Amino acid sequence: MGGSFHPQSGLERIRPYVPGRPIDEVKRLYGLTDVIKLASNENPLGVSPKALEAMKEALPRLNLYPDGSSHALREALSERFTLPIDSIAVGNGADDLILQISLAYLDQGDEVVVSRSSFPLYDIYAHAMRAKIVKTELSPGYRLDLAAMAAAIGERTKVVYVCNPNNPTGTIVTAGQVDRFLDSIPDSVLVVFDEAYYEMVDSPDYPDSLSYVREGRGNVIVLRTFSKAYGLAGIRLGYGFGSPEAIAPLFKVKPAFSVNTLAQVAGIAALEDAEFLSRSIESNRREREFLYQGFSRLGLEYAESHTNFILVRIGPEAAAIQEELLKMGVIVRPCAGYDLPEYLRISIGTREENERLLSSLEIALSKTEG
Ligand SMILES: Cc1ncc(COP(=O)(O)O)c(C=O)c1O
Known part of the structure; x- marks a missing residue:
């Protein structure tokens, strides 16, 4: 060429x-x-019927730009999950939040620890930032090996992605494993729990990852999505929780209107659609x-x-x-x-x-x- x-x-x-x-x-x-x-x-x-109805009602307002801060949606998430609004980020799918995390946190040469056979977008956006991917093997039973992931953390490690449940294996890591993991790593490392499927999990061993955020662990971000359990994959809406310090950098890099008007009203209505x-x-x-x-x-x-x-x-x-x-x-x-x-x-x-x-x-x- x-x-x-x-x-x-x-x-x-x-x-x-x-x-x-x-x-x-x-x-x-x-x-x-x-x-x-x-x-x-x-x-x-x-699609969640309540979300569908809310989107239909919002159609005539599409001549206007969306609220760039998605305030009403973030307020609804704040009430539902009892976390302050400045602990909440939203994106054009959880996918967008992974991109925002990469833009906000990764410098050239930084390391990102991920598991083999996990969600591929972590790697893609890390490479786009010219960061280095460090991969650990799966444990028997197709589980993420959190001990190996902790051991893979080095001086240049900036972000670790824990996909829980993991895509494509469908397995979880347990609260006990996650507690040990968090206690064994430096708090300079951002831990991203990707919980795109959390609504489907009914194991008593599944960690309550929001408790890490509520306890004030500053280096934890939890990602979730409306794409799966709420049937809204096509509207693109994801959300994330973290300490205000961890979340604020995402607002600096996010596209001005990353969450469109229909997605915002759909999200608020879907949260009501028990x-x-x-x-x-x-x-x-x-x-x-x-x-x-x-x-x-x-x-x-x-x-x-x-x-x-x-x-x-x-x-x-x-x-x-x-x-x-x-x-x-x-x-x-x-x-x-x-x-x-x-x-x-x-x-x-x-x-x-x-x-x-x-x-x-x-x-x-x-x-x-x-
Ligand atoms: C583990 C995981 N994270 C994130 C996403 C992205 O979700 P969204 O549709 O909200 O971008 C997916 C979608 O399949 C996923 O499986």
Whole structure:
């Protein structure tokens, strides 16, 4: 390439994020009319009805810019989670908050500790800041190894990402493990707990990470999202909690209007939609069991999940099976990009979707056997 301009050097290390294949694309490429997507951990029950109503009401106001500080939304989050408003940040998805954290905290040459087989955007934005990624291995049982992550912290470490539950494995680290971890690391290191799936977790061992913020641990940020349990992935709305000192730098770097008007009203209304939230959680719990039974029947090993997706071990044929499923109109997530090439990550759908997934998987497995 002879061009005299080129992107900054961090981009050379970026492996681009590959999202789940869109339904329309699969219909077009495979000549299908009926396609289901179990690839991006979306809510199969749709959008929170209260959020939908609030967005409809706000449509005529779209000639105006949104409130750049998202004050009413942050106030609603403040009341719900009993933390002061200056402890709360919002973003265009939790994704945007990961970007804001990277912009606000990382200098060239800083180190970021992440686990192998975790959410890839931590790496992408760290590379974009020309920071260095330090990766630890998973523990047996597909869990993050917090002891190894603590041991990987060095003088240049600025940020550690603890994805809990972890995407794509669906596993959690426990309150006891997190307590030990926090006590063993310097408070100059920012610990980001990414809890995109926290509403789905019903384990008594799951840490109450907001208590770290309430206790005044200045180096903790907790990220959550409206994309999963509230069914709002398309509107893009994430939120984060931390000490005012940890959160204030995010306001300096965030895009002026990163959270749009519809997202702001949707978030406030969704927080009131207890009925939709509990229905989503209940359906997910029931369907997770249904899929476990189906995978067992097919002789497939899976990781016990605390989320709305399940990591399933397919074997060396995983890519071929995924392709066969696509041909049958079932989109699931290949995991080569997560360093798990023999696995598929399957989002939990409605009963009808899950039945179709299991019967398609059975056919795909029998095709690739011989
Ligand atoms: C662990 C994790 N963090 C963050 C996100 C991003 O969420 P959002 O849709 O709010 O950007 C996701 C989305 O899949 C995720 O799995």
